[in-house]
Amino acid sequence: MKIIIVGAGEVGYHFAEWLAQEKKEVVVIDVSPEALQRVSDHLDVQIMTGSGANPRVLEESGLKSADIILAVTDKDEVNLIACFFANVIAPQIQKVALIRNPDYISYRDALTRDILNIGLVINPEMEVVNSILRIMSAPEVEEVNEFVGGRIKMLGKHLPADSPLNGLKLMQLPELIERNRMIIAALVRDEQLIIPKGKDTLRAGDFVYFVCQSRDIEEILRLFGKRANSLKNILVVGGGNIGFPLVKELETRRFNVKLIEKDPHRCQMISAKLKRTLVLQGLATDQKFLEEENIGHMDMVVAVTWDEEMNILSCLLAKQLGAKKTIARVNKVPYIPLVKAIGIDHIVSPRISAINTLFPYMRRGKVISSVSIRGKAAEVLEAEALAKSAIVGKPLKELDFPKEALFLCLFRGDEVIIPAGDTVIEPGDRVLILSTGAVIPLVEQALVGKR
Secondary structure, X not given: OEEEEEOOOHHHHHHHHHHHHOOOEEEEEEOOHHHHHHHHHHOOOEEEEXXXXXXXXXXXXXXXXXOEEEEOOOOHHHHHHHHHHHHHHOOOOEEEEEOOOHHHHOOHHHXXXXXXXXXXXXXXXXXXXXXXXXXXXXXXXXXXXXEHHHOEEEEEEEOOOOOOOOOOEHHHHHHOOOHHXXXXXXXXXXXXXXXXXXXXXXXXXXXXXXXXXXXXXXXXXXXXXXXXXXXXXXXXXXXXXXXXXXXXXXXXXXXXXXXXXXXXXXXXXXXXXXXXXXXXXXXXXXXXXXXXXXXXXXXXXXXXXXXXXXXHHHHHHHHHOOOOEEEEEOOOHHXXXXXXXXXXXXXXOHHHHHHHHHHHHHOOOXXXXXXXXXXXXXEEEEXXXXXXXXXXXXXXXXXXXXXXXXEEEEEEOOEEEOOOOOOEXXXXXXXXXXXXXXXXXXXXXXXXXXX
């Protein structure tokens, strides 16, 4: 697979890093020699200086022989023009564009079908809004991912010492909960990702990834110890392209919401468009201001301004003043492990959200959705089993399938099946597969056709 990436900024760099690790042929185009030098110094990819909106540059990059073009600069217009010329030069190529302006997004159908034939339009800010809403659906856990239209969730949570799961072998799990209601997908212990077997033992401090139906979350979380109260009072910091649509959605869900925005003109504009939200003009790092607004009574504080230092500081201050949970938007991916270490409950990143949105588009086979876990250590794929797939027609125990990959569950009609060794996958089943990064190509091969 050959991929042309237009834009060597943070998003383009991380796309290139991920694709290069999978041994794909990558060409990165950018007008900035400095950005390209960073790519060249750290990644085994080709670079090309020039504008991705220039048709000559696109032709010289080898566009005609490429499979996909990713237009991911920080300028929507450049991304759109790159896709326009890609449509002229190589009509067969798959096109992905990063589009942030909501005015453009409102013409998504025209972009994807009628005019530019763009295969995938990614709006990182709206993907972050969706990530926050997923977190709020299960605020007690540290990670939340959804599959099969939200019916299946994979949650990640540290195991406390007082949990009845502490010291339990996985084969003993059905003693606490029916087998078809929960499966342990992976553990992280001492920073190492483990795909566990039946004889493995859960230990306090393990970060546990588990899969269940949405309706079973409440009962399963009781196994992890005392549950927190449900969310009611929410404070959002920042009324921009993330904060404003987030608050509009929270209003429809009947939360008590306050929004802090430092720009007085922006406050007036968004206040006129909201119905129940209290819009406050001020700084979320002003301790006296926060105390006056009863920050200690907030169930969750969500800081999503463009300034990640502001987001981090406002979340830390909110926690110090008594807020129960915090979510901070962090733009620089290398910051994320550091920010988690200082006590912020959840991190959201437009760049990681954009990458996760692109994952299924880059996979062979009929992959519907995909998320990475622990950076690039592993990936969870939701895919439809094709009639020609190597995974259909045999009991799972007889499949020539990588040991580093695990079938988590099947979705057949309205039935959710936690698979056993004698389970047979049928064409049309949706399957959820966890795989380490090293064997993803083998999993893709099994999804595509008979081996």
